[in-house]
């Protein structure tokens with residue numbers, strides 16, 4: 362076979378082979394990509410009864426699939442923030458003695474309005490609205 | 504020793520196998536294989552120890568598979584069942600974890616000693632590179648296996664580790680989704696990591712291991728440049744010892760030593776299981792990753808949220824990436840085109856690398 366013809370044959374077979382490989386790999390790649398699960402969007406949750414949380418304490422509340430940190434500062438003062446650290450997604454906690462929000466993973470610290478005061482977190486925590494409905498503490502998207 | 508005269512029957516059996524396996528070539532080959540002897544010979548043992556510990560991992564891993572269940576509702580309980588109810592379950596699990604830790608340690612010592620003995624130089628560049636891949640795979644085993652008991656510490660370590668991956672420029676979020684099987688660490692992550700840990704990584708490791716060992720076999724064990732120079736000066740071949748039985752028996756003794764150490768560690772310090780993971784609980788104080796991830800962990804703690812207009816994590820990731828690349832490329836900057844080594848550069852680089860890893864690991868542990 363003259364070299365030019367051989368080249369063409371090489372490209373046809375080589376191209377076909379690579380094309381078939383891609384067609385085998387494509388479904389595999391798509392298969393491994395997890396399908397999006399639709400989350401029922403939640404707009405408010407009841408974070409428990411008012412008397413269950415002592416003043417100057419915090420707890421994690423399920424807000425749909427997201428953890429939210431509910432803090433009771435004083436008798437009537439409540440706050441709620443997304444509990445997912447903006448650094449690398451650990452779950453933060455309320456540090457009662459120091460009156461701040463603390464992330465144990467890399468020592469990130471936020472003040473009581475969610476602003477970063479120390480450590481590596483790049484952004485503030487998102488705040489949620491809290492109000493009382495009778496006995497219930499209700500957390501909602503603000 | 505008196506020569507043992509095989510009986511005619513044994514001779515016939517041997518001949519039967521010889522006709523079908525042609526094993527005399529193997530015997531011939533082993534009889535002539537030699538290993539260089541010099542003051543650094545002791546360091547060769549760490550490659551062998553790593554291999555030995557890998558075999559232990561395969562065996563104990565298969566045993567654990569018999570009882571382990573990879574779902575968030577059962578994983579923790581099944582490990583608890585293994586360590587409390589199954590006979591010797593605690594021992595098998597403890598050996599698996601201790602051996603994993605020792606494996607990474609010995610692979611690391613092996614790598615550093617290869618750098619100091621300049622064994623990476625031509626024609627062994629691919630041996631070095633495949634070794635780097637094997638170390639990366641071992642770290643992957645460590646990272647994926649860590650999550651499997653589904654306890655708090657491992658849950659948060661996985662959160663942080665997979666979140667790091669999302670900072671890779673351009674494809675970060677895709678990589679994160681592929682790793683976690685979703686947008687957050689959960690049941691999907693556990694099954695995925697299980698799949699990586701017991702199927703994908705073992706397959707890849709076997710492949711690279713075969714390649715690595717095949718090349719070591721092909722080129723033989725390297726002789727350090729200074730030994731080569733000395734014997735060239737004297738006009739002799741560097742001193743050698745027979746692979747079989749001398750080196751083989753040394754190796755066997757070392758393996759028994761490693762096994763003894765492993766047995767002591769596993770029995771005297773059985774690994775704790777901790778608390779079951781809860782996706783709605785705060786990260787506990789004092790949380791830190793396995794010791795071999797401590798240096799990057801501590802570095803992350805130090806990097807502020809933003810550095811020179813870039814996100815801190817991106818800077819960190821870039822730094823780790825460059826450092827790993829620099830180290831992996833050692834055979835290419837550590838030797839001149841004519842094959843002689845830049846020994847001061849390599850030794851200095853290796854010392855600096857070690858110094859960074861050890862100080863940051865220590866700081867990460869203490870703070």
Ligand code: FES
Nearest residue numbers: 446448449464469
């Ligand atoms: S994840 Fe919170 S400080 Fe790093």
